[in-house]
Amino acid sequence: MRVQAMKTQAMRFQKQIIAFSCALALVGCAIQPPAETAAAIDREQLQIDPEVNYFVAVTELLSQRIAQPGGEALLQIQYAVEARSNGDLAWKVTWFDPNGMVVKGVGEGYRKVSLLTGQTRYFTATAPHARVTDYQLHLREPQQ
Amino acid sequence: MFKLPIVFCVSMLMLAGCATPTRYIDPAADDGPVTMTMDYRDFEKAATEAVDDMLASGAVSKPNGERYIMVVSRVTNDTMQRIDTDQLTKKIRVALLRSGKVVTTTAVGLDGAEDEMSARARELRDSEEFDQSNVQRKGTLKAPDLSLSGKILQRNHKAGKEQQVEYYIQLSLTDLVTGLATWEVETPIIKRGPNESVSW
Numbered sequence: 580m581r582v583q584a585m586k587t588q589a590m591r592f593q594k595q596i597i598a599f600s601c602a603l604a605l606v607g608c609a610i611q612p613p614a615e616t617a618a619a620i621d622r623e624q625l626q627i628d629p630e631v632n633y634f635v636a637v638t639e640l641l642s643q644r645i646a647q648p649g650g651e652a653l654l655q656i657q658y659a660v661e662a663r664s665n666g667d668l669a670w671k672v673t674w675f676d677p678n679g680m681v682v683k684g685v686g687e688g689y690r691k692v693s694l695l696t697g698q699t700r701y702f703t704a705t706a707p708h709a710r711v712t713d714y715q716l717h718l719r720e721p722q723q
Numbered sequence: 724m725f726k727l728p729i730v731f732c733v734s735m736l737m738l739a740g741c742a743t744p745t746r747y748i749d750p751a752a753d754d755g756p757v758t759m760t761m762d763y764r765d766f767e768k769a770a771t772e773a774v775d776d777m778l779a780s781g782a783v784s785k786p787n788g789e790r791y792i793m794v795v796s797r798v799t800n801d802t803m804q805r806i807d808t809d810q811l812t813k814k815i816r817v818a819l820l821r822s823g824k825v826v827t828t829t830a831v832g833l834d835g836a837e838d839e840m841s842a843r844a845r846e847l848r849d850s851e852e853f854d855q856s857n858v859q860r861k862g863t864l865k866a867p868d869l870s871l872s873g874k875i876l877q878r879n880h881k882a883g884k885e886q887q888v889e890y891y892i893q894l895s896l897t898d899l900v901t902g903l904a905t906w907e908v909e910t911p912i913i914k915r916g917p918n919e920s921v922s923w
Contacts, residue, residue: 645779645781647781647784648781648784648785648786649784649785649786649787649788649789649824650788651784651788653778653779655779683821684771684774684818685767685770685771685774685814685815685817685818686750686767686770686771686814687750687751688750688751688753688764688767688768690768690771703775703779704775705775705776705778705779706778707774707778707818707821707822708821708822708823709823721754722754
């Protein structure tokens with residue numbers, strides 16, 4: 580009788596373990612690893628091509644939100660470059676909304692500027708929409 | 724006897740092989756040569772600077788958060804080139820519309836409405852041929868608050884063995900309530916190149 584009772588208890592315990600394992604397996608299936616979103620990818624705000632680094636140093640990169648009469652605020656950036664030698668520079672700002680999606684501006688082209696040795700120049704750009712929260716500034720050397 | 728035509732054919736084939744192939748240009752990555760005339764890059768530069776400045780100034784932000792209604796007035800082409808100034812104004816209009824701050828009316832214009840359909844669609848009023856439920860009613864068109872006008876100037880100079888061509892893109896935004904220009908900008912585009920190149 581005692582042996583029978585022990586066997587029944589062991590079987591009940593076994594069933595409990597199986598049920599617990601199944602429950603764990605189901606929970607494991609339900610919880611998926613979070614999908615990688617654009618916001619999760621680390622994006623550098625300042626991207627400088629190596630050729631530009633030879634003759635230019637970015638001495639400042641500032642950003643602020645400028646209040647608008649309607650109550651919104653627009654992101655504005657300002658950067659300064661100091662030229663070590665004469666040369667041409669091309670720059671472009673890409674704007675992003677809180678989800679990391681690109682917000683279109685007027686055009687996609689680079690703005691070209693010429694720099695003289697020792698000259699420090701300041702450039703500003705204003706976001707095309709109030710929903711812009713992030714940006715990427717790209718500096719490169721024009722090919723021609 | 725056949726020597727001459729063969730030489731001619733071979734030469735033509737060689738020349739055709741040397742010709743630059745026609746290709747697409749991506750405006751986002753165009754490092755092509757600069758022209759003495761105004762090209763799309765100049766319009767893009769001027770429009771970018773204008774919209775940047777316009778947005779930053781707050782001149783196109785209505786205090787109650789609503790959108791301003793803008794009309795495109797006259798943009799005079801005072802250059803030696805045949806320029807369609809819509810190349811400039813369209814970029815500005817598109818960017819302002821995307822900003823959510825300004826919408827442009829096509830129902831009025833200096834030389835008539837840009838889109839005459841707003842008026843034509845109203846001619847259907849009282850026509851028995853049309854279901855009147857969605858025919859536009861009286862007093863629904865919106866009058867503009869702001870007017871965009873401007874001028875593109877060109878000045879040519881001799882600079883040593885080169886020529887210098889100066890373009891000035893001037894734009895004004897007028898508040899139609901007061902008649903005051905609430906925003907203005909001038910974008911100079913200066914080009915220097917060989918005397919042989921033409922700027923018209």
